[in-house]
Amino acid sequence: MTSASPAKAAAELRPNFLARFFQGHAREVVFTLGRFYRNLGGALLTCFVIGITLALPAGLHCLVGNVNALGYSWETTLQASLFLKDKVTPEQGQELARRIRERPGVAETAYLSRAQSLEEFKALSGLGQALDLLESNPLPAVITVTPAKGIARPALDALVVALGQQPEVEVAKLDRRWLERLYGALALVQRLVLVIAGVLSLAVIVIVGNTIRLDIEAKRAEIEVMKLIGATNGFIRRPFLYTGLWYGLVGGGIAWLLVQGMVFALGGPAQSLAGLYGSGFRLQGLPLDATAVMFAAGVLLGWLGAWWTVSRRLREIEPR
Amino acid sequence: MADIIHFHRVSHRYEGTGDVLSDVTFTLAKGEMAFLTGPSGAGKSTLLKLVALLERPTRGQIVVNGQNLAGVRPGQIPAFRQQIGVVFQNFNLLYDRSVFDNVALPLVIRGIGHDDIGRRVRAALDAVGLLGKEKVPPITLSGGEQQRVGIARAIVAKPQLLLADEPTGNLDPEMAREVMQLFQRFNEVGVSVLVATHALGLIKKMPLRVIHLERGQLTTRQSPELMEKTVDFG
Numbered sequence: 001m002t003s004a005s006p007a008k009a010a011a012e013l014r015p016n017f018l019a020r021f022f023q024g025h026a027r028e029v030v031f032t033l034g035r036f037y038r039n040l041g042g043a044l045l046t047c048f049v050i051g052i053t054l055a056l057p058a059g060l061h062c063l064v065g066n067v068n069a070l071g072y073s074w075e076t077t078l079q080a081s082l083f084l085k086d087k088v089t090p091e092q093g094q095e096l097a098r099r100i101r102e103r104p105g106v107a108e109t110a111y112l113s114r115a116q117s118l119e120e121f122k123a124l125s126g127l128g129q130a131l132d133l134l135e136s137n138p139l140p141a142v143i144t145v146t147p148a149k150g151i152a153r154p155a156l157d158a159l160v161v162a163l164g165q166q167p168e169v170e171v172a173k174l175d176r177r178w179l180e181r182l183y184g185a186l187a188l189v190q191r192l193v194l195v196i197a198g199v200l201s202l203a204v205i206v207i208v209g210n211t212i213r214l215d216i217e218a219k220r221a222e223i224e225v226m227k228l229i230g231a232t233n234g235f236i237r238r239p240f241l242y243t244g245l246w247y248g249l250v251g252g253g254i255a256w257l258l259v260q261g262m263v264f265a266l267g268g269p270a271q272s273l274a275g276l277y278g279s280g281f282r283l284q285g286l287p288l289d290a291t292a293v294m295f296a297a298g299v300l301l302g303w304l305g306a307w308w309t310v311s312r313r314l315r316e317i318e319p320r
Numbered sequence: 321m322a323d324i325i326h327f328h329r330v331s332h333r334y335e336g337t338g339d340v341l342s343d344v345t346f347t348l349a350k351g352e353m354a355f356l357t358g359p360s361g362a363g364k365s366t367l368l369k370l371v372a373l374l375e376r377p378t379r380g381q382i383v384v385n386g387q388n389l390a391g392v393r394p395g396q397i398p399a400f401r402q403q404i405g406v407v408f409q410n411f412n413l414l415y416d417r418s419v420f421d422n423v424a425l426p427l428v429i430r431g432i433g434h435d436d437i438g439r440r441v442r443a444a445l446d447a448v449g450l451l452g453k454e455k456v457p458p459i460t461l462s463g464g465e466q467q468r469v470g471i472a473r474a475i476v477a478k479p480q481l482l483l484a485d486e487p488t489g490n491l492d493p494e495m496a497r498e499v500m501q502l503f504q505r506f507n508e509v510g511v512s513v514l515v516a517t518h519a520l521g522l523i524k525k526m527p528l529r530v531i532h533l534e535r536g537q538l539t540t541r542q543s544p545e546l547m548e549k550t551v552d553f554g
Contacts, residue, residue: 232399
């Protein structure tokens, strides 16, 4: 265009795209943080609501993680029972018990012959003399295997399977039915946490969206002026997006504080309860990855809420 | 291509009204300054809105700076408006930021470098005689000073065309005269200027073309003496 010489001169003064991009965003960061600070009371109130909304699923997640960890710690105190085939002699059984003790992941083994099993059963079951009526001993010889402390669950599973494949072993059993049930229940709660997180994510978007909507209404005149002097929608949108982002970020920080506060408040009683059961269990805070996810969710949802609102509102505001 | 604004048989009506502008044809040459006069409701503001693409004409062709406005898509409007400086009757300043930030806004929108912004904002404020007031909030300034901030904002990005809608409407005569002289000064350095105004007493001392609108129709008067007669009709 021949007519655009002054515009062209202005274009030549412009830094390149990348420099413009960073300069523009750096300005908005400073500008929106400044506005956040000047309106600290109201802004923090919004952040607090977001914080509580994020803290609920995060706190639940934290609790589920702790109960899960507690389950693992119980698991290593379990013993696996290897029921041996009847043809295995007591010598072979003791030899097998000794070999198994050598395996990695095994802390201890104990061999119980068929006769010993019967004695034990008589003593424990209270059937006593009644069992004497049996013609032969129906009980198998047993090797009880105590896994090494701190063994991971998949390793333990693999160990039990491997032991079950020994030729002398009829069947290997880890008595963990109730633990499986606990894990099942935890998986359900974990899923529930996800569902709650999903619903509350929508809540965060709506909270931020509504706050930004009021913000936009208050700045209607300003937006009209900006449009009049040639500001693009992207330019007008940017400070609102950053504001939403700050809401989400600070909301994430508040949620983190709330969860850590909960862990701190429950930590003492939980530890003394665990002490009563002879366990050194300690309540753990939100793990690092979950913390990162929580903050990322806050930032993303704040941004999304702002974007959703601004995009709808900006079209309606046109200078007259 | 020698025209900065070209209207060809332009009519405009708002929904539910008659023609606010009817069959208006005129041109503003590059580097020219003209006044747009006429009684309230004659269509002055509408004409300016059409130039700045705040409204689209119902009929007719408008070419601004070589660009046929019918071909400007909504997404291109911001870039188009950046070629134009606009001054308003009510100043339209942003009162939550300083004078400097107000004037800097058009440069910020264009992504001008930080150092350049400082230099050019100060140059613009110097041109309107407000160099010492960079850091003050606009609300503390008098009406005349606020309007000069508005003018500095309009010219800071060196537009080719300056539009002003009743720029002196809220000012006392002394301030109004200063503002008009400012427009003239920018015109002398090559900016095309179109000023819609009621202030006939003020402009009759200025040897410039007057475009007179009467009920949406156009009468162009070259000399201020002739124009005075139209005041009697108005």
